[in-house]
Amino acid sequence: MPSQANTTGRQATAAPFAIELKGISKAFGPVQANKDISIAVPRGTIHGIIGENGAGKSTLMSILYGFYRADSGQILINGTPTAIPDSQSAIRAGIGMVFQHFKLVQNFTVLENVVLGAEEGALLAGSLSKARRVLADLSREYELDVDPDALIEDLSVGHQQRVEILKALYRQADILILDEPTGVLTPAEADHLFRILSGLRDQGKTVILITHKLREIMEATDHVSVMRRGTMVGTVKTSETSPEELAELMVGRKVLLEVDKGAANPGKTVLSVQDLRVRDEHGVERLKGVSFDIRAGEILGIAGVAGNGQSELLEALGGIATATGRVAMNGSDLPLSGPAANGQTRREAGIAHVPEDRQHLGLIMDFEAWENVAFGYHNAPEYQKNALLMDNDALRADTAAKMERFDVRPPIPTLAAKSFSGGNQQKIVVAREIERNPDLLLIGQPTRGVDIGAIEFIHKQIVALRDAGKAILLVSVELDEIMSLSDRIAVMFDGKIMGFRDPETTNERELGLLMAGVSEGAA
Amino acid sequence: MDRLPKWADVVLVPLVSLILAAAISAIVIKAIGQSPSEALKVMVEGSLMSAYGWGYTLYYTTSFIFTGLAVTIAFHAGMFNIGGEGQAQIGGLGVALACLFIPWPHWSIALLAASLAAAAFGAVWAAVPAYLAAKRGSHIVITTIMFNYIAAALIVYLLVDVLRPAGQMDPATANFPAATDLPTLNQIPILNLFFEKKVPANITLFIALAAAWAVWLILWRTRLGYQLRAFGKSEAAARYAGINPTKMIMVSMILSGALAGLMSVNNVMGEAGRLLQNSSEGAGFIGIAVALMGRNHPVGVVLAAILFGFLYQGGAELGLWTSIPIELRIVVQGLVILFTGALDIMVRMMLVRIFALFHKAQVA
Numbered sequence: 074m075p076s077q078a079n080t081t082g083r084q085a086t087a088a089p090f091a092i093e094l095k096g097i098s099k100a101f102g103p104v105q106a107n108k109d110i111s112i113a114v115p116r117g118t119i120h121g122i123i124g125e126n127g128a129g130k131s132t133l134m135s136i137l138y139g140f141y142r143a144d145s146g147q148i149l150i151n152g153t154p155t156a157i158p159d160s161q162s163a164i165r166a167g168i169g170m171v172f173q174h175f176k177l178v179q180n181f182t183v184l185e186n187v188v189l190g191a192e193e194g195a196l197l198a199g200s201l202s203k204a205r206r207v208l209a210d211l212s213r214e215y216e217l218d219v220d221p222d223a224l225i226e227d228l229s230v231g232h233q234q235r236v237e238i239l240k241a242l243y244r245q246a247d248i249l250i251l252d253e254p255t256g257v258l259t260p261a262e263a264d265h266l267f268r269i270l271s272g273l274r275d276q277g278k279t280v281i282l283i284t285h286k287l288r289e290i291m292e293a294t295d296h297v298s299v300m301r302r303g304t305m306v307g308t309v310k311t312s313e314t315s316p317e318e319l320a321e322l323m324v325g326r327k328v329l330l331e332v333d334k335g336a337a338n339p340g341k342t343v344l345s346v347q348d349l350r351v352r353d354e355h356g357v358e359r360l361k362g363v364s365f366d367i368r369a370g371e372i373l374g375i376a377g378v379a380g381n382g383q384s385e386l387l388e389a390l391g392g393i394a395t396a397t398g399r400v401a402m403n404g405s406d407l408p409l410s411g412p413a414a415n416g417q418t419r420r421e422a423g424i425a426h427v428p429e430d431r432q433h434l435g436l437i438m439d440f441e442a443w444e445n446v447a448f449g450y451h452n453a454p455e456y457q458k459n460a461l462l463m464d465n466d467a468l469r470a471d472t473a474a475k476m477e478r479f480d481v482r483p484p485i486p487t488l489a490a491k492s493f494s495g496g497n498q499q500k501i502v503v504a505r506e507i508e509r510n511p512d513l514l515l516i517g518q519p520t521r522g523v524d525i526g527a528i529e530f531i532h533k534q535i536v537a538l539r540d541a542g543k544a545i546l547l548v549s550v551e552l553d554e555i556m557s558l559s560d561r562i563a564v565m566f567d568g569k570i571m572g573f574r575d576p577e578t579t580n581e582r583e584l585g586l587l588m589a590g591v592s593e594g595a596a
Numbered sequence: 597m598d599r600l601p602k603w604a605d606v607v608l609v610p611l612v613s614l615i616l617a618a619a620i621s622a623i624v625i626k627a628i629g630q631s632p633s634e635a636l637k638v639m640v641e642g643s644l645m646s647a648y649g650w651g652y653t654l655y656y657t658t659s660f661i662f663t664g665l666a667v668t669i670a671f672h673a674g675m676f677n678i679g680g681e682g683q684a685q686i687g688g689l690g691v692a693l694a695c696l697f698i699p700w701p702h703w704s705i706a707l708l709a710a711s712l713a714a715a716a717f718g719a720v721w722a723a724v725p726a727y728l729a730a731k732r733g734s735h736i737v738i739t740t741i742m743f744n745y746i747a748a749a750l751i752v753y754l755l756v757d758v759l760r761p762a763g764q765m766d767p768a769t770a771n772f773p774a775a776t777d778l779p780t781l782n783q784i785p786i787l788n789l790f791f792e793k794k795v796p797a798n799i800t801l802f803i804a805l806a807a808a809w810a811v812w813l814i815l816w817r818t819r820l821g822y823q824l825r826a827f828g829k830s831e832a833a834a835r836y837a838g839i840n841p842t843k844m845i846m847v848s849m850i851l852s853g854a855l856a857g858l859m860s861v862n863n864v865m866g867e868a869g870r871l872l873q874n875s876s877e878g879a880g881f882i883g884i885a886v887a888l889m890g891r892n893h894p895v896g897v898v899l900a901a902i903l904f905g906f907l908y909q910g911g912a913e914l915g916l917w918t919s920i921p922i923e924l925r926i927v928v929q930g931l932v933i934l935f936t937g938a939l940d941i942m943v944r945m946m947l948v949r950i951f952a953l954f955h956k957a958q959v960a
Contacts, residue, residue: 433833
């Protein structure tokens with residue numbers, strides 16, 4: 074099998090394009106996910122594909138990797154028309170894919186994972202020792218050092234991703250597709266990944282990078298194709314374009330990339346947190362004593378790589394997780410454990426919470442939009458018809474009004490939450506929480522999986538709430554978002570705050586070091 | 597995945613499932629050397645073609661509506677209450693105590709008291725597993741199943757050693773006083789024009805229909821129902837919204853147990869007139885199938901309860917008038933449950949594909 078892939082690669086070195094897609098269309102029921110898409114990727118380049126959520130990037134790549142079959146169109150690999158009915162054929166054609174969510178067996182070693190599915194013969198030993206040799210060569214060649222005998226569960230996400238890349242290379246991939254590869258990486262790890270990718274390119278491999286981050290496209294790619302609503306709106310040379318132009322291509326109109334916000338005018342302290350600690354269900358301490366204040370009219374941004382205690386911080390403040398320490402809201406202490414520590418009492422204290430994971434916490438996906446607008450505020454008097462019944466009509470009217478103010482599309486209160494796009498789902502949650510006019514807004518990953526147009530809108534709402542004299546705790550793994558929105562930045566690592574920074578005077582490098590746990594002295 | 601239009605989802609999927617179940621039942625009947633068409637004729641005639649047949653069908657239907665609703669309301673809160681059987685039997689104990697030891701002047705007051713007792717006893721029997729699930733994390737399916745056995749053993753003990761009148765041979769209570777006899781459908785004005793002979797279906801049928809309406813109202817019109825459904829869809833999200841998980845588990849199971857307990861008003865008070873061993877006769881388990889087939893909606897539950905009432909009564913007729921063994925009734929019921937419950941997805945996928953083809957042909 075691998076030798077076959079090799080021949081395909083060698084035979085066609087004369088053809089200029091590693092991949093050529095011609096007129097690819099794919100419909101799911103009435104939804105046209107890909108419309109007549111044509112794209113040509115020259116060999117030995119890094120080619121970016123950018124587009125909003127639902128623009129059809131993932132569908133296109135799934136067609137290329139054999140998960141879906143196109144309704145029409147043609148795929149040419151190295152100039153040869155190739156049918157890719159399944160992922161095995163994709164691998165045979167020299168295509169490797171690194172998914173956003175890794176497909177690794179957690180309690181296998183690196184070596185076992187690399188060999189998995191490509192074993193030769195009945196006994197493992199032969200394949201394993203061959204893999205060990207190949208892996209050693211690959212790590213030398215491409216800065217892909219991973220201990221072949223380490224268990225996956227002991228590796229950092231950055232290293233796990235390298236294993237995914239090694240898996241593809243071990244299967245003789247000439248064309249590597251990476252789907253949103255930097256979502257889980259620190260800035261330093263992302264830089265390392267891009268170094269690996271350029272190494273691969275220099276060795277003649279072709280890389281396709283799918284992302285929604287303009288900065289990565291500008292940094293890492295040679296060409297970039299922009300998709301919008303299932304169509305390919307253009308392919309340009311990265312060196313001849315700008316982030317502004319790409320954003321405009323993606324959205325179809327001019328977009329404000331920078332957040333337009335004036336100076337903060339902080340007032341009295343709204344939230345005071347002292348030595349807050351949270352243990353998870355296994356008794357492991359996840360939040361190891363954090364202390365900070367947030368004042369009225371101020372946005373405190375929490376930067377950090379996902380999984381360093383930010384989620385626990387939000388959950389403790391939002392009344393979802395029990396905690397120890399002291400939290401005072403407008404001067405009075407909040408219960409941190411026991412039955413009084415719950416989402417209802419927090420809302421009564423003036424805390425609104427846009428959770429990080431809107432699909433699992435913030436919304437009931439099967440509920441209709443109006444039912445979700447009542448979520449958390451189902452006890453509000455204006456939603457009750459009498460002592461017994463809820464006023465569903467009032468709720469639907471209120472939802473329609475909120476949908477109009479927040480430009481939710483489609484503005485249909487009786488549509489199930491799961492039928493909205495990520496951006497519109499988030500607008501429903503943000504509308505629900507912000508329109509309660511809270512004293513403190515907890516907001517986690519406000520723009521994760523949200524399209525650029527909606528990002529701009531949500532950022533404006535957050536700034537407007539701040540300007541109305543409210544306190545905001547912003548948690549985000551997007552450094553750009555933290556830097557542009559926050560009035561103060563706290564960096565979290567391993568359940569602790571590594572330090573506070575002023576967004577005006579700090580920079581990405583400094584924050585990146587703190588996020589990696591390098592202490593203030595060293596930074 | 598492509599989705600089906602709503603009418604196909606609600607009507608076509610159960611219908612196709614039923615036809616498949618009927619087809620396989622026919623093969624089984626053929627295989628034991630009997631005529632499927634004859635069997636179907638006997639079943640339909642015995643349960644649906646006469647007022648007398650309907651009188652039995654609706655009697656079973658009444659019980660199944662209660663147990664189906666019990667499963668439904670717990671299901672919406674994410675609880676799988678398999679304990680309807682035990683809760684119904686303990687509900688029967690409540691009915692028996694209310695009827696035996698308090699002299700009621702009129703059946704209507706006795707009905708009210710017995711209903712309250714049945715619901716309260718059933719609710720208590722469901723509340724124990726619910727408490728264990730909420731506070732100790734024990735699995736509701738396991739505990740409710742165990743409580744079915746405990747209920748059966750408890751009833752046997754009480755009937756043999758405590759409630760059995762001296763000198764009586766069978767393990768049962770004494771007959772309830774005549775003042776507690778509920779009007780059967782043939783004794784109710786207007787309905788008696790249709791039901792001429794005495795039938796077991798009784799006034800409890802209307803309580804069952806009212807319960808179906810009440811369950812709908814609770815689930816989709818009240819704050820409690822809203823919280824139950826939110827909790828059932830996502831416990832994590834419910835926590836975020838400040839919905840108390842312990843309360844949701846307790847309330848949903850107590851309502852569920854009360855509904856299961858209420859079914860004993862139909863069989864213990866309305867039909868038998870005394871408490872017997874195994875009074876619920878499997879209706880608690882049929883309720884699971886009824887809820888599954890009724891898509892956990894009260895209207896669907898009522899319709900599915902009529903279907904299972906027909907299967908029960910028709911099956912009994914089979915045993916009476918043909919040489920087809922009565923056990924075949926269980927085979928047919930099993931197939932209906934298998935197709936409408938477990939193989940639901942298979943039928944759905946099949947229909948989705950057919951619809952997709954149809955759609956394509958239309959477009960082209």
